[in-house]
Amino acid sequence: MTLAAELDNARPEKLLAPVLSAFWDQPDSWTLETYERHEGYQGLKKALAMSPDDLIAYVKESGLRGRGGAGFPTGMKWQFIPQGDGKPHYLVVNADESEPGTCKDIPLLFANPHSLIEGIVIACYAIRSQHAFIYLRGEVVPVLRRLHEAVREAYAAGYLGRNILGSGLDVELTVHAGAGAYICGEETALLDSLEGRRGQPRLRPPFPAVAGLYACPTVVNNVESIASVPAILQRGKEWFTSMGTEKSPGFTLYSLSGHVASPGQYEAPLGITLRQLLDMSGGMRPGHRLKFWTPGGSSTPMFTDEHLDVPLDYEGVGAAGSMLGTKALQCFDETTCAVRAVTRWTEFYAHESCGKCTPCREGTYWLVQLLRGIENGTGTLADLDKLNDIADNINGKSFCALGDGAASPIFSSLKYFRDEYEQHITGKGCPFDPAKSTAWADNHKEVTA
Known part of the structure; x- marks a missing residue:
């Protein structure tokens, strides 16, 4: 078996x-x-x-x-x-x-x-x-x-x-x-x-x-x-090797956080899935569904609800296009704006860049400027290609892995939520802003129903 x-x-x-x-x-x-x-x-x-x-x-x-x-x-x-x-x-x-x-x-x-x-x-x-x-x-x-x-x-x-x-x-x-x-x-x-x-x-x-x-x-x-x-x-x-998988044996600590019913530390064998962790912890908060999540912290490419059954070991997560990293499972529901989340993460990386190398020092700064413009509705569709180009000029070209970590949420969010970026641009603001969007009102009704 x-x-x-x-x-x-x-x-x-x-x-x-x-x-x-x-x-x-x-x-x-x-x-x-x-x-x-x-x-x-x-x-x-x-x-x-x-x-x-x-x-x-x-x-x-x-x-x-x-x-x-x-x-x-x-x-x-x-x-x-x-x-x-x-x-x-x-x-x-x-x-x-x-x-x-x-x-x-x-x-x-x-x-x-x-x-x-x-x-x-x-x-x-x-x-x-x-x-x-x-x-x-x-x-x-x-x-x-x-x-x-x-x-x-x-x-x-x-x-x-x-x-x-x-x-x-x-x-x-x-x-x-x-x-x-x-x-x-x-x-x-x-x-x-x-x-x-x-x-x-x-x-x-x-x-x-x-x-x-x-x-x-x-x-x-x-x-x-x-x-x-x-x-x-x-x-x-x-x-030890009786637990986990062949190439990723043993037990480990998974940090489950975000819009979940029971956040906390879950120590389990490598290879368990997020679906199983959510099942035993009460799932997402009542009345909501999973929209996107990170398998190893914000510096790893994000996953969506399509990846609930990905084995959480080094090989399984890697084959699905991300990294297990620190096993920080941040879960976000449908009320979360992916653009806003990525903007906040990128602001963090720009602030924490040590400034030693140009790709990271300059690249994270310009990523923040573009993302802020897109989030508040002043960006253009051409900015999406700029985002991708700047992230590509950081990824694998900075002095350490901080630059790669800053580029990861850019690439993955554009892959899974490009339409959300476009809605910010064409709608002149965040579609999740209660002052601008019926989508937010619909989600809010779901919470209070």
Whole structure:
């Protein structure tokens, strides 16, 4: 039986796979006592009984892929670190979660920070590192405080510091609060910021695995990627590969938000569909239907209700024309103006562009000017081709992936909602504006009926 058939036949509660989120709802879930009560730090003990090379091979064989967006194999990234080079090695955890619609790493750190700390110690042992950093968004002060307390508990219990569990392993962990720039989610801009410089992407090569933090070999991993490692060690790679799909095994956190009845975190095997997630969460808000959604945040090409049954794994979403990204499932109903949504996203990218490269710096600015004109009814039909041309001059030609992310909603919205753009132009304004449109009034009646 195929995975899709198994999921179709399963009861709703069987579709979920709570691992990282298994005890988020328990009192004091963030404490060391609660974590140890749920097999905490058992994975570390198993890891320390292996050689570092065997540990890397084990994680590689599990098929764990990076949960931060690109889905690069985690074990392979660890394997890239050169050994015997005489340089210190560093592990940097990217907790600068800032993709619109993405809200998985911050809740994870708030409710279960020790899963990350245990994963960090395991990863440091694997790559022969004695110093790790967590780069966290500085705005989330409650999470920062809770993370500091978890690190203190780990030091006091002997899970951090010198001679961890009598193994001879030394690991120091530094929590760094960033100043709140979207660009610092890009790994090399994060490294520059961590070193005290302005956060801007670096030219590659050299890649971080060769010359990363302080020009030393560095692994940069997402919070969820590292936090998933202890469970793999504790329960076994076979358990992990029994979930998900062949090329995208395991469990992951899906962030369901927008016009849905029950927004929140849904931890499920890779390969589940949005239809199944909506079925178990109560669907769209009452009286409304899905119009468009993003599979991985606003920087991934949007989908429509035609894509409800696309498997939410890296291959399935890619084959359908988008990217799984951070699994930020933003759902919008028929009352949403696609042009307005894309305009707001593009304003965000223009504001967050670091300005280092011309395609992104200038391109996002002009995309905003055109979109604002179209939205308020002063644009022309020729502006639609201009939008497409400018997005094409940004996509794949900017210094980092921010430019690609800004171009994605332009391309996909023109593909699925070009008629809506044209209505703004020919109708001299937004057809969803209650002062201009009977369509909005009809939708409003549907809500109040």
